[in-house]
Amino acid sequence: MKKILAISGSTKATSTNALYIIAISRLLGGGFEVTNFPSIADIPHFNPDLDKENPPKVIEEFRITMQKADGIIISTPEYAMGLPGSLKNLLDWTVSSASFSGKPVLALVASTQGEKAYQSIIDILTVIEAKVSPQLISFAKAKINNEAGITDKETLTALKSTIHSFVASMENG
Numbered sequence: 001m002k003k004i005l006a007i008s009g010s011t012k013a014t015s016t017n018a019l020y021i022i023a024i025s026r027l028l029g030g031g032f033e034v035t036n037f038p039s040i041a042d043i044p045h046f047n048p049d050l051d052k053e054n055p056p057k058v059i060e061e062f063r064i065t066m067q068k069a070d071g072i073i074i075s076t077p078e079y080a081m082g083l084p085g086s087l088k089n090l091l092d093w094t095v096s097s098a099s100f101s102g103k104p105v106l107a108l109v110a111s112t113q114g115e116k117a118y119q120s121i122i123d124i125l126t127v128i129e130a131k132v133s134p135q136l137i138s139f140a141k142a143k144i145n146n147e148a149g150i151t152d153k154e155t156l157t158a159l160k161s162t163i164h165s166f167v168a169s170m171e172n173g
Contacts, residue, residue: 001031001032001033002031002032002033002070002071002170003032003033003035003068003069003070003071004025004028004032004033004034004035004069004070004071004072004073005034005035005037005065005066005069005071005072005073006021006024006025006034006035006036006037006072006073006074006075007036007037007040007072007073007074007075007087007090008021008036008037008040008075008076009040009074009075009076009077009083009084009086009087010076010077010084011039011040011041011084011086015077016077016110016140016141016144017075017076017077017108017110018075019144019146019148020075020108020110020137020140020144020148021034021036021073021075022148023144023148023149023150023159024073024075024106024108024159024163026148027159027160027163028163028167034073035065035069037062037065040084040086040087040089040090041086042058043058043059043062043086043089043090043093044056044058044059045089046089046092046093048096051093051096055093059093062090062093063094063097063099066094066099066100066103067099069103070104070170071103071104071105071106071166071169071170072100072103072104072105072106072130073105073106073108073166074087074105074106074107074108074121075108075109075110076107076108076109076110076111076117076121077109077110077111077114077117077140078109078111078112078113078114078115078116078117078118079117081116081117082116082117082120083117083120083121083124088124091124091125091128094128095128098128098129099128100125100128100129100130101128101129101130102129102130102131103130103131104130104131104133104166104169104170105125105130105131105132105133105166106133106135106162106163106166107121107122107125107132107133107134107135108134108135108136108137108159108162109121109134109135109136109137110137110140110144111137111138111140112138112139112140112141113138114136114137114138114140115136115138118134118136121134122134131169133162133163133165133166133169134162135158135159135162137155137158137159143155
């Protein structure tokens with residue numbers, strides 16, 4: 001069974017991005033165990049002085065969870081024409097540990113527009129050497145219902161294709 005770590009880029013308890021993570025989990029089907037990261041809101045501000053031999057406990061636990069995962073799903077909104085600060089902060093904590101190096105990542109930007117955050121997450125994940133399967137879903141809230149069902153046929157088709165690329169990148173090691 002492949003282990004997947006899912007991270008919502010939103011700090012809202014009930015967000016459109018959390019719904020997309022549920023939808024992706026269902027579309028993955030059997031053979032995958034998806035674990036949701038509790039909340040990026042609980043991550044301390046990145047400080048290179050603390051990122052040495054003994055980083056904060058929550059960061060150490062996050063890195064261990066990432067190491068055990070066969071792949072990562074990130075679903076994030078766009079805030080003020082960029083990635084949410086909390087998500088960027090989490091990604092910053094992974095740079096020195098190389099936690100994303102070679103790791104398959106399905107990077108979904110599900111937002112009203114999202115183009116800037118989409119390019120930003122691709123750039124960041126590429127720099128930290130992740131194997132990125134990206135997708136942008138603009139006007140995302142109108143394309144999913146409250147039960148995490150994707151209601152837009154084109155979006156569903158595109159998402160299935162992205163999931164296929166993500167799964168293939170896990171299988172190709």
